[in-house]
Amino acid sequence: METVGFLMLAHRATPENLAKQARIMADADCQCVYVVDSAGALILENASEGVSALVTELGTDAQVSFHGHQNLSVGVANSVYAARAGAGNSPTEVLAAAFERLNIHTGVDIHGVMVAGSTRRRAGATGVDSVLGDGELVFASLTKEARGLGPGLARGS
Secondary structure, eight states: OOEEEESGGGGGGGGHHHHHHHHHHHHHTTTEEEOOOOSSSOOTTTHHHHHHHHHHHHHSEEEEEEEEETTOOOHHHHHHHHHHTBBSSSSSHHHHHHHHHHHHHHOHHHHHHHHHHHHHHHTTOOOOOOOETTTEEEEOOOOTTTTTSTTTTTTTO
């Protein structure tokens, strides 16, 4: 079993404090630590500075990931900054297209993922979420109801 730690409300902490908390998680055998912009308040360099601090602190002791929100409509941009610093997360089809334009090669079939995202939305899904970490894409695109959480409820949202 793998464990993942989430540094919530990352906009309220300095990069140094985020790194200190990430070290505690890694020392407790956490395999992946997320910088989580749960309020959607980080902007560009703020996202990459937090991720960079974790990457520097943790080295190969744990993976570093980023989870952003679109509150200020910079979730994809923050993910680009975070990816350049060593981590990332955003809507797969949008992020793949942005990465392609920035010559960040992911191996993702951009046309295919755009069609898949569009098809899932038409089928009533709430969106295509992805966790980008260590070169792997994990899709969680079931509707909230299909996940058994009932209408209006989302685990971890």
